[in-house]
Amino acid sequence: MKSSGRLISIVRPEKTDLRREAGQRTRDDLLSAALELLAQRGQEGVTLREITQNAGANVAAVSYHFGSLKALCDVAIEHALERYLDAQIRELDALAESATLSELAEAFARPMVSALVAGGRDLAVIRTVARVGIDPPEGWERLAGKFEQARRQAVRVLAANLPEADERELVFRVRAAAGMLNWLAVAPIGAELGAEPAERVERMLIPVVAGAFRGAR
Numbered sequence: 001m002k003s004s005g006r007l008i009s010i011v012r013p014e015k016t017d018l019r020r021e022a023g024q025r026t027r028d029d030l031l032s033a034a035l036e037l038l039a040q041r042g043q044e045g046v047t048l049r050e051i052t053q054n055a056g057a058n059v060a061a062v063s064y065h066f067g068s069l070k071a072l073c074d075v076a077i078e079h080a081l082e083r084y085l086d087a088q089i090r091e092l093d094a095l096a097e098s099a100t101l102s103e104l105a106e107a108f109a110r111p112m113v114s115a116l117v118a119g120g121r122d123l124a125v126i127r128t129v130a131r132v133g134i135d136p137p138e139g140w141e142r143l144a145g146k147f148e149q150a151r152r153q154a155v156r157v158l159a160a161n162l163p164e165a166d167e168r169e170l171v172f173r174v175r176a177a178a179g180m181l182n183w184l185a186v187a188p189i190g191a192e193l194g195a196e197p198a199e200r201v202e203r204m205l206i207p208v209v210a211g212a213f214r215g216a217r
Contacts, residue, residue, distance in 0.1 A: 027065045029055040032121060034076040039127035043073050078142065080128040085146040087111040092153035097160060104157045105177075105209035106202065112181045113205060116190060117198045130185035133178065151175075158213060165215070177212040 033054035037046045048069045052059055066072040091107035099107075115126035151174050158170045165173075184190050184205075193201050 023065070026055070026057050026061050030057055030062060030065060030072060031076050031079065034072050035080060035121065035124040035128055038073060038076055038131065039124040042131045043077070046073060077128060077132055080125040081132065081143050082146070083125050084111055084129045085143065085150055088150050089146065089153065092150060095153070095157055099157045101161050101210045101213050102206060104154060105206045105213060108154060108177060109181060109205055109209050112185060113198060113201050116185070116194045117201060119194060123194065127185050130182035133182040162214070173213050173215060177209050180209070180212060
């Protein structure tokens with residue numbers, strides 16, 4: 001009996017770990033499925049049935065892991081935004097004070113370019129970001145600090161290159177450049193760019209983004 005008790009104490013944690021791993025896989029699959037559909041249609045076009053079918057899960061799994069379809073979509077959107085903003089912040093952080101407008105444009109657009117070329121989940125993330133950038137969801141303010149951090153870093157380089165422009169104008173140019181990138185991600189031209197090598201996409205796109213930053217006088 002004692003040896004049986006020891007056996008049970010050894011086996012139970014393993015079964016618990018397997019169940020936990022299976023649960024995490026299901027949660028990840030639901031998030032991936034939600035991201036794909038959000039990228040294609042936006043939040044209004046996503047259904048619980050499609051998500052669970054694409055994830056190979058049941059409706060109860062959504063309730064168990066997230067509570068509701070809306071909560072699942074909120075988590076997927078926040079995940080996408082955080083990934084994109086973290087990547088953009090890293091790129092902008094690395095810029096020197098003496099960075100040129102072309103270098104700023106390259107850093108600002110690189111996460112978008114990388115996702116367009118990579119496809120798959122990276123592209124789903126970037127398209128989700130683009131759609132919610134055009135039509136912000138509830139809870140957008142949760143990430144206001146990261147948006148502000150990215151904007152502040154971009155304005156820092158812009159101000160050094162364009163001392164004649166005031167801060168309000170510089171912020172507008174950053175937001176306009178972001179809007180242009182969002183449009184590229186969801187418009188048909190985004191699929192065309194995705195078929196091109198990253199070097200060619202950058203060669204075509206960076207001067208356009210730099211031009212938006214530079215403006216005209």
